[in-house]
Amino acid sequence: MHDTDETVSTNLAGFFGLAGKVAAVTGAGSGIGLAAAQALAAAGARVVVLDRATVEPDVLASIKGSVPASSLVMDVVDEEQVNAAFDEIKATHGSVDILVNNAGLAIRDAAVNLSLEAWEKVVAVNMTGVFLCARTAARQMIAASRGGAIINTASIMGLSGGGLYPNISYQTTKGAIVNMTRALAVEWAPHNIRVNAIAPTYVRTPFIAPLLAQPDLMQRIEAMTPLRRIAEPHEISPAILFLAGPGAAMVTGHTLPVDGGFLAQ
Template sequence: MTTPASLDRFRVDGQVAVVTGGANGIGLACVQLLAVAGARVVVVDRDAAAAAAVASGIDGALPFALDVADAAAVAQVFDAIAQQAGRIDILVNNAGTAVRKPTQELAIEEWNQVVAVNLTGAFLCAREAARHMPAGSGSVVNMASIMGMSGGGLYPNISYQTTKGGLVNMTRALAVEWAGQGIRVNAVAPTWTRTGFIGPLEASPALMDRIRAVTPLGRLAEPDEVAHAVLFLASAAASMVTGHVLAVDGGFLAQ
């Protein structure tokens, strides 16, 4: 029988939670919520000063500067996190980038940049985090996107859509591979979310109107709405959930 004490399963007290891209937007919302839920948070971001500023406002938080596309640096930073924090219990693979251009105008260097961060970077961080997770436990939550589960269509964004689609299946593959180790791997697929990441899109009121029009709930998501889904998947409340992609999309994918 479910009791009020069951709500404790949504808490992550004493766990070490690493959030990449944790200094702003959805990543920052995840850092803040995981800390409130009891985790010792590790703020990982390319911007060292921003990571330090976020960590300075949270008891026990640790900041690390990292380019997730740098394989050697990822290994070094995750080793350092494990040494300072003792272990890693939760990884939120949130760091991401986009180059929104028509396919025929997209340079190979731009394609490679997006692949390196969104797909290779997520792989590297998941691999290194798993090496430091206690035996029989651990949770990875990847930040996918509705653009990894649909063809989009409102504007060209081929490298982003391709990498997020790859991240969806990476989630499933790792969930199956690591289940025997007790590591759960899930993903959240947000819709357009009110952060600086979509700032260039907001320059077009007509485009924003179209985005709202194709979203059944008729609005953008807020960062904390995505963070709550991340907390659920990271916590013991989702102990039987692995290989799942949870859309936080206002009904976009239901159409």
């Protein structure tokens, strides 16, 4: 017996629909974070944008869904700010069901030249900030007893040694995110909290503006990518949407490369 088109359509909506869910996205003022917020809102989630700077009204307005998006200023490295922001989300919208841990920092320098201050700054944002937000969101999810989904932004540089230019602090912290994702997935599985990560390739965002300004480097990056191009933010967000939704109900502890084949070589 074959499903009718209507049944298939209904099932697909069930795989990706997020109506009634509360989603928090860090580093969502631009780039991958903004694209993720837009995708989650389009799927029906109530989205709260968390960024260290005030999000411009036109940016917030671009996050279109059945429920208007809102924003809070929050620095992921500040534990008090993280706690306060998630408390406000709970008081205003209810407990968080989905967290996209996207805020990140890169200080591209050779290991022998990298200062301890620069190293610690990257570790604070890319590793400690991810932990603080995941821990705070998980506390709400556990208390609410309805599970949840956490998606961390790792990188292809967390699964490879790079080689195109020195970037030791970024590569180290993104590698840590891969294993943090595994460890939290195992620890929180009894609470039906799924923890996954994405590992994007180079994405055309302000984050890689210094690289985009180097045509020779970009040509080398494209040559190392089987699809022969870098990604756009809207090509990363569907992976986040999948991992956040019911269609990924049996996926946890996984890091999903979205890389145009970069890691396949």
